[in-house]
Amino acid sequence: MDKIAVVILNWNGVKLLEQFLPSVVQFSEEATIYVADNASTDDSINFVRQNFPTIKIVQNSGNHGFAKGYNDALKHIDAEIYALVNSDIEVTANWLQPIIQNFDAEIQTTIIQPKILDFKNKEYFEYAGAAGGFIDKYGFPFCRGRIFDTIEKDNGQYNDNCELFWASGACFFIRSKTYHELGGFDESFFAHQEEIDLCWRAANEGHIIKYNSGSVVYHVGGATLQQGNPRKTFLNFRNSLLMLVKNLPKKGLFFVIFFRMVLDGIAGIRFLTQGKFSHTFAILKAHFSFYCLSLRYLKKRKDFQIQQYYTVKSIVYLYYISKLAVFKDIFNSKQNIKN
Structure with a gap:
């Protein structure tokens, strides 16, 4: 069994693989790298085989989306830790070591997210995950570093390791045992929100989700399905x-x-x-x-659901009515009511 497997889900993404695989290969010496392909019809598989012969390929039977695509692929990958990485992610030097150390030191921590910055504007957090996610009472997700469409500049304000409610699927680390015990992602979702659902189910089972700022990646975002779609x-x-x-x-x-x-x-x-x-x-x-x-x-x-799943009662009210658009302002406000 490998210690860690970096698994990149791909569908007709040869251009993204050309651009981003080099950084993954360069900075992931500790890992076995896989491309899980959702039955691409472009030249993705040939490109990987010809240019990155050390990368292992898992070929799915069809384009089953994010959820089933990963579920099918991970049945064939034997590793202690899965690093599920979008094909439009650029990783940085030493991005894996802080995550591995975190898992080794904290047995109850089963899911971890790194710091996710914007590939196109690297001084800012990226929409899909930023510095870790939470939800309000009504299920609206938000992040440290991103509330709805307001995205913060990275000034080191989230250079910490803290507990989260959900970790971004753009770069998602999980113990393989936990993943399979929970049944993986909900395949009916196809894509979007499945990582929040998985984290919520993990929390209901007593698992801990963490953010580790020592690991940094850059995400293009919307490369497969644009925000306005x-x-x-x-x-x-x-x-x-x-x-x-x-x-x-x-x-x-x-x-x-x-x-x-x-x-x-x-x-x-x-x-x-x-x-x-x-x-x-x-x-x-x-x-x-x-x-x-x-x-x-x-x-x-x-049979069991945690009672205190939300961090604020209504992020919609705080953002659109109270005009609180920055994470620290929300948590310095008296509007931060949990009941």
């Missing part, structure tokens, strides 16, 4: 509701989901006023899909 809107809104059904505490379950759906409706109206009709339709489609899947997801609920 209605498909992404659909997946985010639908998967967030499914995640709530699975993981919320029983007390207040239906009220929280109802109120979240009201907030989704307000978001849909906001898209309408901006002329983004396809995004409003995506939210309606997400809710219809949620109705069809909700009974199945109620059956996925476990």
Whole structure:
């Protein structure tokens, strides 16, 4: 069994592999590197074989998205720690050592995220994860370093190791034993929110999720599905509701989901006023899909759910009404109410 396996999920991403594989190979001497390919139709596999013969290839039977793509590939990879890395990630020197040391020193820590900065603007945090994630009472995710569309400059304010609620799937470290015991990612999600769902299920089982600033990577972000894509809107809104059904505490379950759906409706109206009709339709489609899947997801609920899963009551209120757009301002505010 390898100590750590770096696993890069790929689908028709030969240009990204050309650009970013060199840094992974250069700075990952401790790891065995894999490309897990979701049945690409471009020249991805030939490129890897010809230019990086030490990289191992796992070929999936189809394009099953992020969730099933990783689930299928990791069945064939024997390692103590999985490093799940997007194909648009540039890693840096010594990015693995702090993570390995963290796992070795803290047995209960089973998931870790590094510091994720913006490849295109390297002084700033990147949208998908930044310095680690949390959610509010209604399931809206936010990060240290990124609240909705406000992204902070990295001034060393998050140069620490701290406990999180969720770690970004852009660069996601997890003990293989934990991954398989939890059943991996929820394959019905296809993509988006699946890492938050997995972290929530891990927290319900008593596992600890951490952020380690000693490891730094740069993420392009949106390289496979752009931020303004209605498909992404659909997946985010639908998967967030499914995640709530699975993981919320029983007390207040239906009220929280109802109120979240009201907030989704307000978001849909906001898209309408901006002329983004396809995004409003995506939210309606997400809710219809949620109705069809909700009974199945109620059956996925476990016997125990942590009661205090959220960090603030409403990040929507704090951001849009109270105009608090920076993480430290939110936690210095009296608005930080958890009940």
